[in-house]
Amino acid sequence: MLLPISMITGSAVAAASAAYYATSAVRSQWLGATVWRGRTDTNEVALTFDDGPDKDTEELLDVLGDLNVNAAFFMIGSQVERHPDIARRVAELGHEIGNHSYSHPIFVSRSANETRKQLDLAQQIIAETTDIRPLLARPPYGVRTRAYFSAARNLNLQTVQWSDTGFDWKDHDAERIARDAVQHARAGSIILLHDGDSAGKSDRKRTIAGIPLIVAALKARGLEIAPLSRLIEMKSQPQFGAEQTNA
Numbered sequence: 597m598l599l600p601i602s603m604i605t606g607s608a609v610a611a612a613s614a615a616y617y618a619t620s621a622v623r624s625q626w627l628g629a630t631v632w633r634g635r636t637d638t639n640e641v642a643l644t645f646d647d648g649p650d651k652d653t654e655e656l657l658d659v660l661g662d663l664n665v666n667a668a669f670f671m672i673g674s675q676v677e678r679h680p681d682i683a684r685r686v687a688e689l690g691h692e693i694g695n696h697s698y699s700h701p702i703f704v705s706r707s708a709n710e711t712r713k714q715l716d717l718a719q720q721i722i723a724e725t726t727d728i729r730p731l732l733a734r735p736p737y738g739v740r741t742r743a744y745f746s747a748a749r750n751l752n753l754q755t756v757q758w759s760d761t762g763f764d765w766k767d768h769d770a771e772r773i774a775r776d777a778v779q780h781a782r783a784g785s786i787i788l789l790h791d792g793d794s795a796g797k798s799d800r801k802r803t804i805a806g807i808p809l810i811v812a813a814l815k816a817r818g819l820e821i822a823p824l825s826r827l828i829e830m831k832s833q834p835q836f837g838a839e840q841t842n843a
């Protein structure tokens with residue numbers, strides 16, 4: 597069952613969107629082409645982190661480095677302004693970077709003009725800061741509108757949602773986050789986690805503590821973590837001057 601997004605308005609969005617869009621609606625192709633999982637003919641899955649860069653991102657990068665794992669980071673433009681060095685480090689380590697808007701609005705409550713500015717500005721800030729021009733976008737809360745797709749098309753951004761999540765925006769411990777993240781994982785899974793908190797309320801220590809558990813559980817099932825672009829069969833992001841040190 598899919599409700600037209602235009603029927604969900606105002607504060608109802610905040611309450612309904614987290615649970616609703618985290619499940620079935622994120623896969624909707626109703627308003628535009630959306631990838632929500634990758635190729636299923638290999639044993640590969642992808643890890644994705646939203647809402648950073650933030651104060652815990654560096655610790656996450658260390659953990660991913662120790663485990664030799666490549667991930668995709670869907671960054672908020674205003675967070676890149678706050679933490680430019682961390683954004684650059686994500687790029688220098690060879691992780692992929694996607695556009696997650698400038699200030700994390702729910703697009704259904706924004707005009708077409710504002711929506712376009714949100715994507716344009718984030719794209720510009722990420723490119724200037726990291727030397728990477730994102731090819732991937734994920735709208736805040738997974739909420740997509742016609743204006744969002746129009747803006748994304750103008751920037752040649754491919755929309756990537758997710759198939760699995762650790763529900764790490766809830767108050768869960770590392771074990772629970774890891775269990776939820778891998779519970780239904782299979783070839784092609786795109787796993788949603790967070791390295792920042794768009795509401796500014798929570799740190800991401802539990803998500804980070806869950807990463808070794810997630811990696812081990814995937815490995816035990818014969819699944820390998822691959823770059824998101826490979827999973828969805830896109831060309832790698834253009835890198836200007838950034839050395840890849842974490843293949």
Ligand SMILES: [Zn+2]
Nearest residue numbers: 646647736737
């Ligand atoms: Zn987000």
